[in-house]
Amino acid sequence: MYRLSLAVRYLLTRPVNLLGVGGILISVWALVVVVSLFSGFLRVLEEHVRSATSDVVVSDVPEWTEWNTLQAALADDPNVAAAAPRLLHYGMLIPPGRRPAPAPLPGKSALHGGDQPFLFVYGVDAALEATATDMQQWLDSPEIPEDLRAADTATPLAAISETPAVLIGLERMLREGLTVGDPLRLTTARMVRSEDGRSRPVKIEIDLRVGGAFRTEHGGFDGNNVFVDIGTLRAALSPDRPGSVQEVAVRVHDKQQLEETAQRLSRVVNRVTEQNGRAFGRVETWRERNEQFLANVSHQRGLMKIVLIVIMVVAAFLMLATLSMMVTEKTSDIGILTAMGGTPIGVTTVFLACGVVITVAGVSLGLVTGVLTAVYLEEIRQAMLWSTGVDLFPLDVYNLQRVPCRIEPAWLLQVTVMALLTGALASVIPALRAARHDPLVSLRGI
Amino acid sequence: MSTEKPPVLHAADVHKSYAIGNRRIEVLRGVNLTINAGETVALLGASGAGKSTLLHLLGLLDSPTRGEVQFSGEATSDRSAAYRAKLRNRHIGFVFQFYHLIPELTALQNVLLAQMMGVSVLGYWRARRRSHAAARQMLERVGLGERLHHRPSELSGGERQRCAIARALLANPSIVLADEPTGNLDSQTAAGVVELMFSIQRERDLAFLLVTHDESLAQRCDRIVRMKDGVVIEQEQVR
Numbered sequence: 140m141y142r143l144s145l146a147v148r149y150l151l152t153r154p155v156n157l158l159g160v161g162g163i164l165i166s167v168w169a170l171v172v173v174v175s176l177f178s179g180f181l182r183v184l185e186e187h188v189r190s191a192t193s194d195v196v197v198s199d200v201p202e203w204t205e206w207n208t209l210q211a212a213l214a215d216d217p218n219v220a221a222a223a224p225r226l227l228h229y230g231m232l233i234p235p236g237r238r239p240a241p242a243p244l245p246g247k248s249a250l251h252g253g254d255q256p257f258l259f260v261y262g263v264d265a266a267l268e269a270t271a272t273d274m275q276q277w278l279d280s281p282e283i284p285e286d287l288r289a290a291d292t293a294t295p296l297a298a299i300s301e302t303p304a305v306l307i308g309l310e311r312m313l314r315e316g317l318t319v320g321d322p323l324r325l326t327t328a329r330m331v332r333s334e335d336g337r338s339r340p341v342k343i344e345i346d347l348r349v350g351g352a353f354r355t356e357h358g359g360f361d362g363n364n365v366f367v368d369i370g371t372l373r374a375a376l377s378p379d380r381p382g383s384v385q386e387v388a389v390r391v392h393d394k395q396q397l398e399e400t401a402q403r404l405s406r407v408v409n410r411v412t413e414q415n416g417r418a419f420g421r422v423e424t425w426r427e428r429n430e431q432f433l434a435n436v437s438h439q440r441g442l443m444k445i446v447l448i449v450i451m452v453v454a455a456f457l458m459l460a461t462l463s464m465m466v467t468e469k470t471s472d473i474g475i476l477t478a479m480g481g482t483p484i485g486v487t488t489v490f491l492a493c494g495v496v497i498t499v500a501g502v503s504l505g506l507v508t509g510v511l512t513a514v515y516l517e518e519i520r521q522a523m524l525w526s527t528g529v530d531l532f533p534l535d536v537y538n539l540q541r542v543p544c545r546i547e548p549a550w551l552l553q554v555t556v557m558a559l560l561t562g563a564l565a566s567v568i569p570a571l572r573a574a575r576h577d578p579l580v581s582l583r584g585i
Numbered sequence: 586m587s588t589e590k591p592p593v594l595h596a597a598d599v600h601k602s603y604a605i606g607n608r609r610i611e612v613l614r615g616v617n618l619t620i621n622a623g624e625t626v627a628l629l630g631a632s633g634a635g636k637s638t639l640l641h642l643l644g645l646l647d648s649p650t651r652g653e654v655q656f657s658g659e660a661t662s663d664r665s666a667a668y669r670a671k672l673r674n675r676h677i678g679f680v681f682q683f684y685h686l687i688p689e690l691t692a693l694q695n696v697l698l699a700q701m702m703g704v705s706v707l708g709y710w711r712a713r714r715r716s717h718a719a720a721r722q723m724l725e726r727v728g729l730g731e732r733l734h735h736r737p738s739e740l741s742g743g744e745r746q747r748c749a750i751a752r753a754l755l756a757n758p759s760i761v762l763a764d765e766p767t768g769n770l771d772s773q774t775a776a777g778v779v780e781l782m783f784s785i786q787r788e789r790d791l792a793f794l795l796v797t798h799d800e801s802l803a804q805r806c807d808r809i810v811r812m813k814d815g816v817v818i819e820q821e822q823v824r
């Protein structure tokens with residue numbers, strides 16, 4: 140106990156040791172704030188992609204598969220609540236007679252890929268789609284202004300004056316100034332095998348009219364995809380196969396059993412699509428489907444952790460330097476304490492206690508300020524915006540209402556343990572030097 | 586004083602040598618010395634005779650290369666460092682030429698420190714309250730009643746040495762080992778410090794080993810021991 144009080148007095152008379160406290164504080168603070176921000180961001184992104192993806196997605200269905208057969212097979216699974224067929228194609232969607240806009244410079248919406256005319260076209264059965272995905276919510280989203288909303292969101296793909304309808308992401312509608320009923324032309328191609336056995340692309344043009352806007356939480360989805368009726372695509376791409384399907388969106392009853400259900404469905408799809416002993420089709424949960432996208436962010440979070448841990452190591456070196464200085468300065472005290480009845484180990488622990496006090500002070504201050512900053516990040520952003528006009532975190536780019544933040548107790552614990560260990564390591568080295576010092580040397584001289 | 590009193594410290598054929606490179610320097614070559622309870626002994630000798638070395642051995646701060654230091658008739662060389670530290674803490678007080686106070690602590694805290702070293706976390710505050718009054722009294726006794734909360738840097742040399750004396754005496758040791766306690770003080774201040782030491786010694790019937798170069802100071806002790814080249818060459822009983 141005397142060691143602790145002596146250590147505190149040593150530290151209090153040497154403000155230079157605040158450097159060590161400050162270093163640890165900053166590194167702990169940064170680790171808490173940045174990682175909480177990333178974790179929160181990751182969770183929000185997860186919610187966003189979740190909102191735009193069905194529970195389970197069947198993809199890469201081969202062209203010979205009949206929807207009716209597949210539908211029946213899928214419906215046999217006890218956990219399948221609904222399934223909707225999709226055809227997936229791509230093309231250029233511009234008003235007829237207009238030339239496509241120039242290639243966009245990287246900008247705000249470049250992040251979503253939403254400002255180029257080349258996009259993916261989903262052919263869906265609106266009625267089935269609404270049972271298997273959240274399409275109804277996408278169409279009824281309160282963000283959509285009334286004049287951009289589909290005339291009847293229950294039948295959003297109903298033809299408009301005998302022209303098939305197309306549903307477009309809200310952002311794109313607003314940017315391009317489109318309103319319901321505007322004519323658009325989808326220009327695309329399909330490969331056709333000619334008589335000489337070669338495949339050649341054949342140009343296809345489909346005239347469409349804007350049926351209305353949709354809005355998921357996932358900006359990247361809205362910017363890159365449009366919906367048309369599956370019949371329209373079938374007629375243009377595979378007129379000879381009216382039951383063709385490429386993807387199936389599946390809704391399950393019990394979300395807890397997502398993985399197991401996906402595995403079962405995988406066997407079902409393989410069985411249905413089997414040809415010449417080869418199995419086709421891929422079944423993924425919504426998370427697997429978006430894995431690449433989410434892995435990106437969590438990878439960035441990992442990189443940030445490494446960078447910030449380097450700061451912690453620098454802080455530890457700072458602490459090591461100031462403590463070493465102190466030990467050199469205090470060699471005479473080592474002699475005094477020994478003469479008064481201190482053991483070499485006991486005297487060493489005084490210096491160890493100095494390091495521990497610095498570390499504990501730094502860690503606790505860092506944790507408190509870090510958690511407070513993370514919790515009030517949105518308020519801090521607004522204060523910054525209001526006072527200096529600097530926006531720390533452009534929310535609309537990521538489709539967010541407030542700065543995301545998720546404080547994970549496990550991470551706080553990890554940071555604490557990590558900081559305590561580095562701190563301990565940085566104090567052990569000077570303390571060992573103190574232990575090696577012969578107390579008699581300082582007692583003889585001054 | 587009588588010599589029938591039990592011995593506090595006894596050096597039996599104590600040798601001490603240091604290795605410098607591949608040479609050995611014999612600093613002590615067979616010292617025999619007994620200090621009895623309540624006895625004052627002056628240790629004289631030329632510089633380099635080995636006085637400080639002997640004092641450190643007697644104070645259990647160091648171990649002899651050969652021979653034995655006994656504390657209250659008990660051999661110490663085979664005891665653990667922790668046990669010897671405890672003996673130092675409870676029974677031996679040190680006063681040094683250069684005071685050796687801890688600069689961060691006030692006079693009162695310096696005096697208290699040795700007492701608090703033996704106390705565990707649990708009894709800390711209770712022990713501190715108890716020792717606090719004793720330390721205050723001790724400082725008043727050495728004439729520093731007004732200087733309790735001064736740091737060593739705010740005290741004069743004489744005051745620092747008085748503070749060091751108070752520190753050595755707080756635990757009520759059976760012996761005080763003083764290495765040229767007045768070596769750094771002017772003669773007038775030194776006289777005051779010497780008076781203080783002898784009066785406390787008489788009050789408490791302490792044993793006292795005083796290393797000094799001052800003949801007149803030595804004459805005030807019960808016994809004078811002279812050293813030369815690492816051996817005791819003469820012991821003279823003064824009274």
Ligand SMILES: Nc1ncnc2c1ncn2[C@@H]1O[C@H](COP(=O)(O)OP(=O)(O)OP(=O)(O)O)[C@@H](O)[C@H]1O
Nearest residue numbers: 603605610612630631632633634635636637638639
């Ligand atoms: N750690 C050590 N290593 C080598 N030699 C040492 C060591 N400590 C002391 N000595 C030597 O031992 C001898 C005796 O030293 P000591 O300090 O005991 O002398 P002293 O009698 O106290 O002298 P002074 O009156 O000057 O204080 C000296 O020659 C010194 O150089």
Ligand SMILES: [Mg+2]
Nearest residue numbers: 636637638764
């Ligand atoms: Mg000496």
